[in-house]
Amino acid sequence: MSTGRIPGASCRRTRPHISREIDCARGHVGSRWRVRRKRRGKSTNTGKGRPQAGGRPGVEITELVPGIYRVPIPIPAPLREVNCYAARGRHGWTLVDTGFHTAAAEEAWRQAFGLLGIRPSDIEAIIVTHFHPDHYGAAGWLQRLSGAPVYMHDREVAVARRVWREATVKDLETFAERQAVPGHLRPGLVERRRQVLSWVQPQPEVTPVPEGASLAVGDRSFRVLWTPGHTDGLMVLWNEEEGILLANDLILGDISPNISAGPLAAPDPLDRYLASLAKVRELPAVRVLPGHRRPFDDLRNRCDELRAHHERRLKDVVDIVRRRGEATGWEVALDLFGPVMNSSANVEFALGEAVAHLEYLARRSALTVTDEGGAVRYRLPR
Numbered sequence: 601m602s603t604g605r606i607p608g609a610s611c612r613r614t615r616p617h618i619s620r621e622i623d624c625a626r627g628h629v630g631s632r633w634r635v636r637r638k639r640r641g642k643s644t645n646t647g648k649g650r651p652q653a654g655g656r657p658g659v660e661i662t663e664l665v666p667g668i669y670r671v672p673i674p675i676p677a678p679l680r681e682v683n684c685y686a687a688r689g690r691h692g693w694t695l696v697d698t699g700f701h702t703a704a705a706e707e708a709w710r711q712a713f714g715l716l717g718i719r720p721s722d723i724e725a726i727i728v729t730h731f732h733p734d735h736y737g738a739a740g741w742l743q744r745l746s747g748a749p750v751y752m753h754d755r756e757v758a759v760a761r762r763v764w765r766e767a768t769v770k771d772l773e774t775f776a777e778r779q780a781v782p783g784h785l786r787p788g789l790v791e792r793r794r795q796v797l798s799w800v801q802p803q804p805e806v807t808p809v810p811e812g813a814s815l816a817v818g819d820r821s822f823r824v825l826w827t828p829g830h831t832d833g834l835m836v837l838w839n840e841e842e843g844i845l846l847a848n849d850l851i852l853g854d855i856s857p858n859i860s861a862g863p864l865a866a867p868d869p870l871d872r873y874l875a876s877l878a879k880v881r882e883l884p885a886v887r888v889l890p891g892h893r894r895p896f897d898d899l900r901n902r903c904d905e906l907r908a909h910h911e912r913r914l915k916d917v918v919d920i921v922r923r924r925g926e927a928t929g930w931e932v933a934l935d936l937f938g939p940v941m942n943s944s945a946n947v948e949f950a951l952g953e954a955v956a957h958l959e960y961l962a963r964r965s966a967l968t969v970t971d972e973g974g975a976v977r978y979r980l981p982r
Contacts, residue, residue, distance in 0.1 A: 659708045661686075661715055664895050665844055665887055667818050671712045673699030675734045676799070677945055679892050682734040685846065686716060687818030692724035694817045695748075696837070696846060697891065698738035700799040705738050720746040726804070727815060728752045729848035730834040731760035733800050735891065740802035751815060753826055754808035756833025763864055764800050769793050771863035772948075779929030779951055780975045788944035809835075822846065827880060829873025830857050832866040836880065843886030845899065850876060851888065853896035856909050860952025861959050870910060870960040877903045910957075917957045918980070921967060926979045929955045 662670040667688045672681040677700075685696040693716075699705040713719070723746035728736050731752075739750050752760065762768070772793050776786050809815060811826040815837060822837035822844075830849045837846035849857045859873045866872065885899040896902060913936070920935045921927045933941070933954035941947050958978050961967045967978045 659711045659715070661712060664889055665842070667820075668844075668889070669712075669716060670889070670895075671708070673708050673734075673738075674702075674704045675700050676702060676704075677734060678943070678949075679734075681892070683889070683891050683893075685817075685889065686712065686718065687820070688716075689724065689816070689818040692722045693718050694725045694727065695723060695742065696727045696817065697729055697735040697848065698726065698742055699735075700733050700737035700796075701741050701801060702737075702799055706741065709738070709742070723748045725816065726750045727817065727837070728756075728804075728806070729836070729846070729891070730831040731756055731763060732831060732849070733796050735848065736760060736764075737800040739806075740800075740804040743804045744802065749807050750804040751809050752806050753824065753833045753835040754810050755826065755828075756831065756835070757806050757808045759832050759864075760803075760806070764797060764803060766794075766797065768864060769797075775863040776951065778971075778974060778976050779955060781930045781947070781951060785944075785947060789948055792944040792948070811835075817846070820844070825880065827876035828866065829859055829869055829876045832869075832872075834876075838880075838883060840884075843884055845880070845883060845885045845888045847880075847888050848891035850880065851899070851902055851906065852890045852892055853888070853894050853902065855893065856906060858949050858953055859910075859956045860949065861955040862952050865952075868959060868963055870956045871963075874907060874910065877907055914957055914961060917954070917961060918966060921978050922980055926977050928975055928977055929958060932958060932978070 659672060664670050669686045669688075671684045671686050673684050674680065675682050682697060682699050684698060687694040687696070699708070723742070726739055726742055726746070726748050728739050728750060729752075730736070742748070743750050769790055773786055773790050776789055781789070809824055811824060813824045814821050815824060816822075817837065817839075820839050820842070822839045825836050825838055827834055827836050827850050834848065834850060836848060836850050839845075851857070857873075859870050861869055881900050881903040883899060885897070887895060887897060888899050888902070889895050916936065917932055920932050924931060927935075929951060933947075933950040936954055937946070937950040941950050958967065962969045962978065965981060968981050970977050970979070
């Protein structure tokens with residue numbers, strides 16, 4: 601297994617050094633934005649985009665640790681934006697995650713490039729932490745724009761190739777039917793999946809990286825850690841020298857990442873997720889940079905909170921099945937999440953989360969599973 605450092609773009613020409621003065625203290629007299637450098641360890645606003653047409657505010661950039669900038673990219677999903685990162689190096693920039701490929705994402709990236717003084721040719725590498733469209737979707741567009749290599753964990757490359765094709769739309773429809781999703785909701789799930797397929801085009805040419813490899817993120821070296829559960833091949837990036845964890849969607853600071861079973865997911869995703877929490881819990885992280893919302897510092901405590909959350913949810917699922925006598929995946933999702941299932945996206949997330957917990961319990965003989973009339977039903981063991 602390789603543990604050598606993978607450079608951002610070793611075969612590309614050396615680019616001029618981008619001065620700290622220009623990149624970190626850039627501003628326009630009379631304009632409504634400024635990039636300022638603040639002290640290490642604080643989340644500080646380092647840039648706000650110029651107002652767009654119609655008065656819509658632009659992208660706001662934050663330098664979270666020296667040389668690593670949070671670039672919030674708008675997404676057509678309930679969380680509204682994804683944290684992408686731009687890391688400055690001596691000879692160029694590394695991007696971590698990309699957003700959906702939408703017109704709004706393109707505009708946000710172009711604003712960010714302008715604020716940070718990034719030319720497309722300055723981008724040395726694009727790192728995609730997992731295949732979900734809010735992280736993977738614009739990678740192909742950014743690769744065509746810059747010519748930079750795109751890196752993903754080797755296990756996730758195969759997942760992305762399997763998931764992002766038209767044939768998987770039918771797989772989702774069949775899964776929804778077997779979990780007893782009402783018929784009038786299934787067309788919305790299918791329509792949304794087809795729309796999402798359009799938001800990951802063009803797809804990138806990906807260079808796979810293995811567990812334990814070292815990736816250059818700007819001038820820092822980060823070790824690749826395989827942490828499945830949220831997806832089968834999700835990777836986090838760990839910088840031991842400064843205690844920085846690029847955690848993407850493995851760990852979020854104030855919400856629980858979605859853990860979903862589904863037609864193309866590996867078996868028992870919740871068990872894999874809990875094992876991944878245990879894997880990273882002991883890292884001596886000083887700063888955790890997540891895929892959504894704010895950064896945080898107490899990695900161990902947050903891992904414990906997330907484990908406790910899923911233990912409570914497992915108990916809730918057992919109580920739902922006991923109260924109903926038997927339950928389908930849809931019925932459990934309805935009892936757990938009913939008020940928030942107000943869109944096709946939320947229906948898909950809630951259903952997958954409910955079935956992941958049901959599957960975890962069934963594999964440990966806490967529930968029994970029957971298939972009656974094409975629908976899966978769960979009961980307490982007798």
